[in-house]
Amino acid sequence: MVSTMAINKDDSRSFLTEEHLLFKQSIREFLAKKAVPFYEQWEKEGGIPCSFWKKFGDNGFLCPWLDLEFGGIGADFGYSVVLAEELEMVGSALGGISIHSDVVAPYIASFGTIDQKQRYLPKFITGEMIFAFALTEPGMSSELADIQTTAIKKDGYYIVNGAKTFVTNGFKADFMIVACKTDFNAVPSQDGISLLLIDKDTPGFSRGRKLGKAGQGSDTADLFFDDALVPVGNLLGEEGKGLSYIMQKLQQERLMCAIRSLIAAKDMLHLTMNFIKGRKAFNKKISKFKNAQFTIAEILTDVHLGRTFVDGLIGKHMTGENIITEVSMAKYWITEMSKRISEKCMQLHDGYGYMGDDKVTRRHQDISLSTYFTGTDETVKILIAKNIGF
Known part of the structure; x- marks a missing residue:
């Protein structure tokens, strides 16, 4: 379980207002009752039930950024950040909800006809239809x-x-x-x-x-x-003009990927900290071994650096700046960082990290896939190089 201290530190982030925090608390309470108890079973069954999407929409959590005429509340991007982070804290299988809400819907909101917007956008919000x-x-x-x-x-x-x-x-x-x-x-x-x-x-x-x-x-x-x-x-x-549209939306898509990957890394860190504090080797808690302390210090530093980088980009994105190059840097660096962190954490779990039924095993599996989202590392690096004139 993530420590309360870590959560409170996140709540002090500059772009989060009191309204954002209330939205976060509502989502967290909902997920604690309607998702967390069933998540492991959903993974075994191979999917999130459509009924959950509908409940999520009924509670007003989908596409809050949409205009009032389509059923939204005209909220800012900070709400999308909160949504993505809270879903990822439960597990990466819920990431499809964030993609539906903050990757797919913006295409129709930006490029759709009035008829297309009126026909589809309200259904994004209610969760009665799932989009890809x-x-x-x-x-x-x-x-x-x-x-x-x-x-x-x-x-x-x-x-x-x-x-x-x-x-x-x-x-x-x-x-x-x-x-x-x-x-x-x-x-x-x-x-x-x-x-x-x-x-x-x-x-x-x-x-x-x-x-x-x-x-x-x-x-x-x-x-x-x-x-x-x-x-x-x-x-x-x-x-x-499809490629032009894709490039216009790539900034937010890659930023969302970086946000989710960072949360996954942070969760992996806290799962590991809780594990080594309670487990012993040679009649000594693992957390008291120097190697474990060095590893945790390294991981914590990476997470803090990533958080500072991403939060700065969130602020710039919210003001409409063109930061596709920086966001691409964040996407590839943070997904690679999360994989590096995950491997270190698995080492600290020793064989217990590979038992298959524990959350740390699922988290490790999820993290291993993150580098392939929104373009491979090679694709992302090519874009960065082109954008700086190479």
Whole structure:
């Protein structure tokens, strides 16, 4: 369990107001009753039940940043940070809720037509529909323009063919935003990609099996399109501007990834601290060994450095600054840091960290996947290098 002292220190962060803290307390109390007691069972069953999404929405926790006309309260990004952190504290399998609320919904809010906004955004808030974003493809290179899924316009429809993989929320999604190539003459330096809104009941659409991976409670799937018929009215934004839209939203997506990864690392630290304080070796508490103390000091330093870095970026993002380069740095560094921390913590747990039923084992598994979210390290580093003129 995370110490009260650590939680109180977080509450003093500069961007958190009294309203944010009340929102945090409400989410924490809800999760303690409705998620924590069932989380282990959900992981064994391989997913978070749709009924939980609905309860979460009924309590007003989804998309609070949306305008009043769509059912939101017009809240700032600080609420999204609180939401992501509280979900991650329970476990990474709940991360799909944060992606639904703060990664997918912003695309429709920013680029959708009035009809699309009125039709879908209220359902983001209630949780009655689950949304996903399908970008990554099997064998896809680091170049986003290399998308192979195609959409050809004919007789009032886009005929979509291709496959997507590693789609968070993909197995349960009622609706998804799918990136497709629509301009086959566009060179890599151009765009030529469009975003389509595709319903789960679209003719020609199918899902593969839920992808087996560490953290089985996370909903991740392959999606397939075989002459899928998508009405032209389901185009999101303008045709051929999909990459531009993705780049506009990449800053928040990578920042959210860094935020969740940092919380996972912090949780791993406190799980380990609690373990070594209560366990003995050679008639001496493990926490009294110099090596254990050095390791904890190193991890704590990393976590504090990461927190300072991320909180600074949160503040800049809330004021609308363009910090995609810095956010990309945070994404790759913090996900790598969390993996490094996790390995050190597992060493301190000795064999007990690999027993399979303990939270520290699940946390270690979740952390091992974090570097692949929103682009591999190599992809992220390429963007950083390009942005500084290399």
